[in-house]
Amino acid sequence: MNTKNLLEIMKAISEKIEEEKDTLTELDNAIGDGDHGINMARGAKAVMEKIPLLITKDSGAIFKGIGMAIVSSVGGASGALYGTAFMKAGDVLKGKMELSPEDFLAAFSASVTGIKTRGKSTIGEKTMLDALCPAERAMREAIQAKKSLKDALLAAADEAEKGAERTKDLIATKGRASYLGERSLGHRDPGAVSSSFMLRAMADTL
Ligand code: ADP
Numbered sequence: 370m371n372t373k374n375l376l377e378i379m380k381a382i383s384e385k386i387e388e389e390k391d392t393l394t395e396l397d398n399a400i401g402d403g404d405h406g407i408n409m410a411r412g413a414k415a416v417m418e419k420i421p422l423l424i425t426k427d428s429g430a431i432f433k434g435i436g437m438a439i440v441s442s443v444g445g446a447s448g449a450l451y452g453t454a455f456m457k458a459g460d461v462l463k464g465k466m467e468l469s470p471e472d473f474l475a476a477f478s479a480s481v482t483g484i485k486t487r488g489k490s491t492i493g494e495k496t497m498l499d500a501l502c503p504a505e506r507a508m509r510e511a512i513q514a515k516k517s518l519k520d521a522l523l524a525a526a527d528e529a530e531k532g533a534e535r536t537k538d539l540i541a542t543k544g545r546a547s548y549l550g551e552r553s554l555g556h557r558d559p560g561a562v563s564s565s566f567m568l569r570a571m572a573d574t575l
């Protein structure tokens with residue numbers, strides 16, 4: 370993957386988020402404060418505006434620039450967490466113009482670790498991590514089995530969707546939804562769903 374492909378992926382993620390804005394808002398209406406769609410769409414707009422400024426940059430600078438655009442434009446937990454994720458990926462990819470599947474995996478793993486650290490959270494708490502952790506495992510298994518990046522991302526997107534669906538059966542213990550306790554049962558976590566949308570957009574673009 371080169372930096373042109375990477376910017377295409379960033380554009381596709383932004384478009385997908387914009388398309389799914391209302392779905393994300395509805396999910397956050399049920400167990401949060403109803404702003405996840407608005408937050409994510411604001412981030413997507415900031416990313417679209419940033420992309421033209423990143424055309425000549427290396428992959429690390431692209432991820433870092435996008436992470437900073439997200440952090441500075443998006444309020445709420447998701448802005449800080451997704452912004453951190455992109456910036457952590459940027460650290461791993463510093464100076465690289467071409468990305469191998471292993472590079473992509475290392476960046477994705479660093480993103481997930483960054484979210485866990487920043488959010489003081491882990492799998493099973495009804496957050497975006499319940500989509501991202503299974504996705505990371507699937508990506509790792511596929512890449513270790515020498516599958517293509519496209520296949521690895523397809524497997525990751527499938528697992529993220531399943532993980533997001535399973536958040537219905539979890540009680541939230543982090544973020545705003547945790548205020549609801551058991552009443553958070555039966556609803557999908559908005560951040561888990563937005564994560565699955567982003568992974569699906571990545572897989573579809575490759
Ligand atoms: P806010 O919760 O501030 O209104 P958003 O609605 O944009 O922000 O994002 C909510 C999503 O953020 C949740 O659905 C959840 O997936 C994620 N989230 C919240 N807190 C955490 C945390 N500590 N760790 C991981 N993810 C979290």
Ligand code: MG
Binds near residue numbers: 402404405445545
């Ligand atoms: Mg919210």
